[in-house]
Amino acid sequence: MNLHLYDTFTRTTLPIFASDSKQFRFYCCGPTVYGPAHIGNFRTFTIQDVFRRVLKVAGLNPFHVRNITDVDDKTIRGSISAGMTLAAFTQKWADKFHADCSALNMLVPDVEPSAVTHIPEQIEMIEGLVKNGNAYVTVDGSVYFKVSSFADYGRLARLDRDALRTQETNSASTRNLADEYERDTVADFALWKAVKSEDADNFWDSPWGRGRPGWHIECSAMSRKHLGDTFDLHGGGIDLIFPHHENEIAQSRSFTGLDVFARHWFHCAHLMVEGQKMSKSLGNLYTLDQLREKGITPTALRYTLMNGHYRQPLNFTFNSLHASQSALEKLEKEILKLLANEKLTHKDWPQFVDNVPVGFFSADDAPFKSAWNKLLDDLNVPGCLGALFSEMPFEKNNTHAGYRMLQGLGAIVFALGLQLFQNADVTVTVPDAIIALAKARWDAKQARDWQTSDRLRKELTDAGWQVKDKKEGYDILPL
Numbered sequence: 001m002n003l004h005l006y007d008t009f010t011r012t013t014l015p016i017f018a019s020d021s022k023q024f025r026f027y028c029c030g031p032t033v034y035g036p037a038h039i040g041n042f043r044t045f046t047i048q049d050v051f052r053r054v055l056k057v058a059g060l061n062p063f064h065v066r067n068i069t070d071v072d073d074k075t076i077r078g079s080i081s082a083g084m085t086l087a088a089f090t091q092k093w094a095d096k097f098h099a100d101c102s103a104l105n106m107l108v109p110d111v112e113p114s115a116v117t118h119i120p121e122q123i124e125m126i127e128g129l130v131k132n133g134n135a136y137v138t139v140d141g142s143v144y145f146k147v148s149s150f151a152d153y154g155r156l157a158r159l160d161r162d163a164l165r166t167q168e169t170n171s172a173s174t175r176n177l178a179d180e181y182e183r184d185t186v187a188d189f190a191l192w193k194a195v196k197s198e199d200a201d202n203f204w205d206s207p208w209g210r211g212r213p214g215w216h217i218e219c220s221a222m223s224r225k226h227l228g229d230t231f232d233l234h235g236g237g238i239d240l241i242f243p244h245h246e247n248e249i250a251q252s253r254s255f256t257g258l259d260v261f262a263r264h265w266f267h268c269a270h271l272m273v274e275g276q277k278m279s280k281s282l283g284n285l286y287t288l289d290q291l292r293e294k295g296i297t298p299t300a301l302r303y304t305l306m307n308g309h310y311r312q313p314l315n316f317t318f319n320s321l322h323a324s325q326s327a328l329e330k331l332e333k334e335i336l337k338l339l340a341n342e343k344l345t346h347k348d349w350p351q352f353v354d355n356v357p358v359g360f361f362s363a364d365d366a367p368f369k370s371a372w373n374k375l376l377d378d379l380n381v382p383g384c385l386g387a388l389f390s391e392m393p394f395e396k397n398n399t400h401a402g403y404r405m406l407q408g409l410g411a412i413v414f415a416l417g418l419q420l421f422q423n424a425d426v427t428v429t430v431p432d433a434i435i436a437l438a439k440a441r442w443d444a445k446q447a448r449d450w451q452t453s454d455r456l457r458k459e460l461t462d463a464g465w466q467v468k469d470k471k472e473g474y475d476i477l478p479l
């Protein structure tokens with residue numbers, strides 16, 4: 001079975017492969033750094049991280065580019081009200097974003113370009129679009145993309161193209177100077193915005209005068225620079241389908257003259273709160289720090305964010321976070337048992353996660369293959385977790401040798417990016433009463449008093465513990 005993923009452009013599930021047979025090159029729209037990212041943003045970034053990890057285990061050699069949006073209306077406004085330079089302000093929030101990503105165990109992108117460090121590339125592209133007749137300059141020195149110049153405009157979002165063909169302004173007779181707008185107000189959109197007084201000194205020189213790039217052009221310019229004119233996949237949250245990704249396609253294809261920009265479009269549905277998208281503008285958001293203050297670990301949050309199919313909206317609840325914590329503890333206990341059977345402890349666990357052999361699951365007899373196959377089938381993380389938990393207790397239900405099971409679990413846990421055994425408590429602190437019971441059982445067994453030793457074993461089991469006899473002595477393990 002090969003990796004398949006739903007493609008927004010064709011609305012079908014397609015096989016995933018590297019077009020150059022060497023590297024799977026993909027671009028994800030990154031954060032706008034003007035405050036802490038919320039856990040809705042992290043749903044999308046976590047899913048993209050799982051995708052990248054699955055590509056790696058599947059042997060598809062991922063190359064991941066994710067940008068930082070460090071100039072737009074929000075970052076400029078934020079920096080001015082914080083009394084900071086735009087550079088210092090966006091650096092502060094980019095650092096926070098990186099710290100949160102690291103706590104959530106996300107792999108660092110191969111390249112993380114930022115809009116401000118790619119101004120010449122954006123200007124080059126806008127110049128090309130003006131030259132090709134796809135863009136025009138207005139009297140104030142702004143540049144707009146002419147939507148009617150691109151016949152395929154609206155194909156990704158499935159807009160009514162006939163209605164768009166000649167539209168240069170929207171129903172309010174204005175062009176879209178704002179970067180974000182609704183699909184029923186399609187109009188020519190800004191590639192370059194002439195400087196205004198509220199921009200303070202945040203502007204750059206260009207052939208059209210001082211100003212700054214619009215939001216959409218940055219991703220066209222940065223993806224082209226780091227991945228080329230066409231590449232394998234482009235991702236983001238579903239709110240980016242329109243207008244952002246629609247506009248990227250229009251800009252990039254008009255500039256290159258090619259039929260294809262990204263070969264595959266990968267969108268993650270939203271994290272919701274009481275039926276509404278979690279977002280800054282609605283004020284219904286949680287950050288990682290807020291959840292940590294409530295005792296939720298980043299791993300439990302990561303587990304919760306993935307444990308709903310990425311194409312379905314996911315409702316955020318505290319119950320689901322607590323359920324994730326319990327599920328993780330159960331998984332840890334199961335792994336501890338397997339480790340103990342191999343005379344290993346939780347300290348040995350990283351070796352199984354950090355060195356997953358590429359193509360581990362290509363072996364016909366690989367353990368936990370049913371869980372892995374769920375990931376190959378449109379990144380079905382809840383299906384994968386369901387398959388994994390249905391094989392518990394592993395010792396009983398799984399016929400593979402213990403060490404091989406640990407390898408299979410290491411590969412799945414790597415693909416999901418779960419950091420286990422972070423909390424020292426779960427490395428099994430055996431209560432004194434349990435130690436005493438286990439000792440009494442051992443003594444009874446040495447004295448060949450089977451009745452007492454059986455009774456004590458049952459007492460231990462009822463309390464959630466088991467003893468494993470060795471040649472000399474015994475181990476006490478959680479059930």
Ligand code: AMP
Nearest residue numbers: 031032040041043044236237270271278
């Ligand atoms: P932004 O910083 O607003 O550009 O968003 C960063 C990423 O988070 C984009 O891919 C958005 O589509 C995504 N996103 C925003 N809100 C949500 C949400 N509630 N659920 C899932 N993804 C979201």
Ligand code: ZN
Nearest residue numbers: 029030219244
């Ligand atoms: Zn983008």
